[in-house]
Amino acid sequence: MLPFTKEVYDSVFAQYSAAIWPLQIIGWLACVSMVACIAMGPGRTSDRLISSTLAILWLWIGAVYHLQHLASILWISDFLGLAFVLQGIMLLWTGAVRNQLVFRYLSNFAGIFGAVLLTVAVFAYPIIAWSDGRPLAGVQFSGTAPTPTTIFTCAILLLTAVRPPRHLLAVPLAWAIIAGAAAWELGITEEAIAMSVVVVAIAVISFKARQSQAPTSRPCAE
Amino acid sequence: MQPNKQDVSRRTFLASAAALGVTCQFFAPNAFASRGPILKRSIPSTGETIPVIGMGTWITFNVGKNEALRAKRLKVLQTFFDEGGAMIDSSPMYGSSEEVVGYCLRRMPNKPSLFSATKVWTVSQWLGIRQMKKSEALWGLDRFDLMQIHNLLDWQAHLETLKEWKTQGRVRYVGITTSHGRRHDDVERVMAKEPIDFVQLTYNILDRAAEKRLLPAAAEHGRAVIVNRPFRRGALFDRFDRHPLPEWAPEIDCTNWAQFFLKFAISHPAVTCAIPATSQVAHMRENMGAAYGRLPDAKMRKRMITFVENL
Ligand SMILES: NC(=O)c1ccc[n+]([C@@H]2O[C@H](COP(=O)([O-])OP(=O)(O)OC[C@H]3O[C@@H](n4cnc5c(N)ncnc54)[C@H](OP(=O)(O)O)[C@@H]3O)[C@@H](O)[C@H]2O)c1
DSSP: SSOHHHHHHHHHHHHHHHHHHTHHHHHHHHHHHHHHHHHHHHHHHHHHHHHHHHHHHHHHHHIEEEEEEEGGGOTTHHHHHHHHHHHHHHIIIEEEEEOOBBOOSSHHHHHHHHHHHHIIIIIIIIHHHTTOOOOOSOOOOOOSSSSHHHHHHHHHHTTTTOOOHHHHHHHHHHHHOOOHHHHHTTOOOOOOOOOOHHHHHHHHHHHHHHOOOSSSOOOOOO | OOHHHHHHHHHHHHHTTTTGGGOOOOOOOSOOTTTTEEEEEETTTTTOEEBBBBBEEETTTTTTTTTHHHHHHHHHHHHHHHHTTTEEEOTTTTTTTHHHHHHHHHHHHOOOOOOOEEEOSSSHHHHHHHHHHHHHHHOOOEEEEEEEEGGGGTTTHHHHHHHHHHHTTSEEEEEEOTOOOOTTHHHHHHHHSOOSSSSEEESSSSGGGGGHHHHHHHHHHHHEEEEEETTTGGGGHHTTSSOOOOOGGGTTOOOOOOHHHHHHTTTTOOOOEOOOOOOOOHHHHHHHTTSSSSOOOHHHHHHHHHHTTOO
């Protein structure tokens, strides 16, 4: 049971967007760069760079969107903000410090699913919102808005050569469930569907993990 | 309602007249000659009277920093006071509602006849005290008329603070709340054992579980009763609004469904007031209309239930 209406939710997002403009373009470009890095193929530095960039985006959304904006109308955002910050720290630790995330496009089910989700998060999300008549500053961009960033993160985690550690899935899963239920209650059907797809993506990542006996560290071929 | 000398003497007088249960307002902000005086009920622990319709703020006043929406809520609140309302109920759980209420109160042209009611909703005595002080600041008040323990969360800890605050005059009344028929056993136990003034619970024409034990217990122990969710969060309108009112609705001075539902809730003898929430001036006028005119008696209440259950 949400304590606000869609009108109020939209207005809080619009205020956040106005306050950070044009940082959402930089966040979006960071996402595009991560996609480009994966498309360009393997590279030790680029894996760490992708993890670090992704971590910064989660830290930003937790500290700024949740704790400074959404928390004004939703008490649970204090906890969501901390969860997003924790996800950022875990991405930094797992990916940048321990180098346990190896990003690779493989043309299997997980790879294709990941590529589709990346396209949705980076391109379809802002284009749909923009064509809906929203000003550019009110559009949800991956990198600064929590929902497309969660979709983007799950897409990236589908594009890993070896299984990503499961602790990286907990916060995206929690957010997908919370945001999906909230979107459903507010009548934002497309967002509710997107969040259901994220839950499926997380299940696929876990399934991939169970199937693969590969160690969580970088493979020998690297 | 911060008491001054005039209020106290008026209150003392009204207390002696409280045996009537429902009393009249002497100094209504506007003249309501055509519909008579606003209906009031007395708070059993003191005899002070309050209007039978108050205002809730869940969802409706949680509009964040949006200036346009805040301006609309200011009009809703102004209408509430213009129509003779007094009790505003909020909670730290309701996002920005307390902040928005405070924002509106600071912009009221005339100092309204406010009866401020909020809640403490956290664990531990220390956090409770911090939260209550923050609420005072958000509303712009030195003290609340009523502080309630929201859904009985850590009630022992907060009750200890509130007993002390009441003795010191930092709060005038103390209460507990529940909703959707939850924790009725605990509410009944607290009502029986602890020196609380108010209990807040869910009661409407379809959700009548409180009639079994809580309302009789409140009457027995002399606790004032605030009814939340009198419209079942608006679901009563979704279900019945498309039907016409019964032709006998004018017998209880109801001109719309809102008044029909509210008059049902406030006509229970143990109920002190109901706190419907609205974001619309027109709805506020309708709701406040329930605080005027005739109320249904026991026979009419049964007729109201039968009518809606057969729709
Ligand atoms: N545990 C607790 O302490 C607890 C639990 C629940 C509630 N409460 C308190 O009780 C208050 C009331 O409960 P509630 O807000 O949940 O539900 P409610 O008052 O039963 O219903 C509110 C809904 O009714 C609609 N409404 C109001 N007047 C109307 C009218 N004249 N015609 C048509 N629709 C109308 C409102 O929409 P519009 O905005 O469009 O008018 C709103 O959607 C709360 O705001 C809160 O302060 C406390």
